[in-house]
Amino acid sequence: MVSAPPQTTEVLVVGGGITGAATAYRLAQAGVETVLIDRFDLGTQASGANAGSMHGQIQFSPFRDNGEVWARRWAPSLELLDASVEIWKGLNDELGVDVELRLGGGLLVASDERQLRMIERKVALENAHGVASQLLSRDDLRRVAPYVADEMVGGELCPIEGKANPLLATPAFAAAALRAGARIERHCEVQAIERTRDGFELSTTRGRFRAPRLVLCAGADTAPLGRMLGVELPIEGHPMQVNVTEVVTPLVPHLVYFAGDRLTLKQAGIGSLLIGGGWPATVHPRTGRPAVDLDGVRRNLAVARRVVPAVGRARLLRTWVGVNNGVPDEMPIIAALDDVAPGLVVGTFPYLGFSAGPVMGEILAALARGVEVPFDLAPFHPSRFG
Numbered sequence: 001m002v003s004a005p006p007q008t009t010e011v012l013v014v015g016g017g018i019t020g021a022a023t024a025y026r027l028a029q030a031g032v033e034t035v036l037i038d039r040f041d042l043g044t045q046a047s048g049a050n051a052g053s054m055h056g057q058i059q060f061s062p063f064r065d066n067g068e069v070w071a072r073r074w075a076p077s078l079e080l081l082d083a084s085v086e087i088w089k090g091l092n093d094e095l096g097v098d099v100e101l102r103l104g105g106g107l108l109v110a111s112d113e114r115q116l117r118m119i120e121r122k123v124a125l126e127n128a129h130g131v132a133s134q135l136l137s138r139d140d141l142r143r144v145a146p147y148v149a150d151e152m153v154g155g156e157l158c159p160i161e162g163k164a165n166p167l168l169a170t171p172a173f174a175a176a177a178l179r180a181g182a183r184i185e186r187h188c189e190v191q192a193i194e195r196t197r198d199g200f201e202l203s204t205t206r207g208r209f210r211a212p213r214l215v216l217c218a219g220a221d222t223a224p225l226g227r228m229l230g231v232e233l234p235i236e237g238h239p240m241q242v243n244v245t246e247v248v249t250p251l252v253p254h255l256v257y258f259a260g261d262r263l264t265l266k267q268a269g270i271g272s273l274l275i276g277g278g279w280p281a282t283v284h285p286r287t288g289r290p291a292v293d294l295d296g297v298r299r300n301l302a303v304a305r306r307v308v309p310a311v312g313r314a315r316l317l318r319t320w321v322g323v324n325n326g327v328p329d330e331m332p333i334i335a336a337l338d339d340v341a342p343g344l345v346v347g348t349f350p351y352l353g354f355s356a357g358p359v360m361g362e363i364l365a366a367l368a369r370g371v372e373v374p375f376d377l378a379p380f381h382p383s384r385f386g
Ligand SMILES: Cc1cc2nc3c(=O)[nH]c(=O)nc-3n(C[C@H](O)[C@H](O)[C@H](O)COP(=O)(O)OP(=O)(O)OC[C@H]3O[C@@H](n4cnc5c(N)ncnc54)[C@H](O)[C@@H]3O)c2cc1C
Pocket: 014, 015, 016, 017, 018, 019, 020, 037, 038, 039, 040, 041, 042, 043, 044, 045, 046, 047, 048, 049, 050, 051, 052, 053, 054, 055, 188, 189, 190, 191, 217, 218, 219, 220, 221, 222, 225, 239, 240, 241, 242, 276, 321, 322, 323, 324, 325, 348, 349, 350, 351, 352, 353, 354, 355, 356
């Protein structure tokens, strides 16, 4: 039997999460013939399973655990998150969908003076990188967030933070990509990638695809794709879980974090509370798939109640799991790897990749088109891993 000839296009984008959907949209918008490929449906992995927090500050736990030297190295990522929030602000109009962006501010609270002094140093670093976060005294905190437990001694308010709806954002980018002329191949798993004389050939469960340029942005599963081309990318999967409660009256206008333990807490537009903060899920012993860790659920809810006691009134409805895209130093990996394979672009923004999705789309599309990017991408090159 003669196999069908490969389908050809200008750019192939592998990974239909928020990163790939936004990249395909920007490419198609620029008039570039683009095919977006995903092995499942779009936005069904981390981009659909995340907690919808809009992040714009240095996360407290890596700051505490890795120290200020790490934070100074990581800080260029702030510029990307800030730029992403600016894009998020225009998405309702641009994509024609209300992605439920609400920027009520991010509130990191401390339960002791030691945490507060660390937050003070973190705020100084953020301010030096243009983020208008501010330190809150105990009185400031009472004024800004009277719903927070009395034991909290102060904190930080970061004005560019909040939330958006993950179930809406990726489909909105994908629909816009289609309207702009991109093609989307769902249920199309990339099984092998070969370099051709003038680009790449992908063997997939739906036939072969060829293009001179290839963007690999498959989240936690980008590493195996890179390996198909002999490129080692230290991107790993971390199963994590998020909880949602029943609908309750308005309670939490901020995205709340706690310096004393893992927590993100916010209230969705319809009133349910989303409670997470990077709590690990477990792996099912038989299926090998991520599964809910019940002890983690209990501890996560206890932390939420400690910080915002009124949370205790809400009943838990559901806990779900997803696999987060991790990088050992928590920094994005973004590069055009022309020296390794001309035409190859790779990109992942670890842990905060929902927030960063819109800016990642702009950057990866620009790299694939060979046009200038308004950011210094040197800190994000994978060559930092040697
Ligand atoms: C539980 C949880 C909570 C989170 N909370 C937040 C949050 O509140 N705020 C925030 O900013 N970030 C959060 N994140 C992180 C964020 O969700 C991710 O960083 C982001 O969604 C990554 O997007 P992506 O498009 O790069 O990857 P993904 O969404 O994982 O998409 C990658 C796609 O590639 C496809 N793919 C993989 N391999 C292949 C292949 N061989 N062939 C074809 N397709 C392939 C997959 O099917 C998938 O659809 C959270 C993550 C998790 C898991």
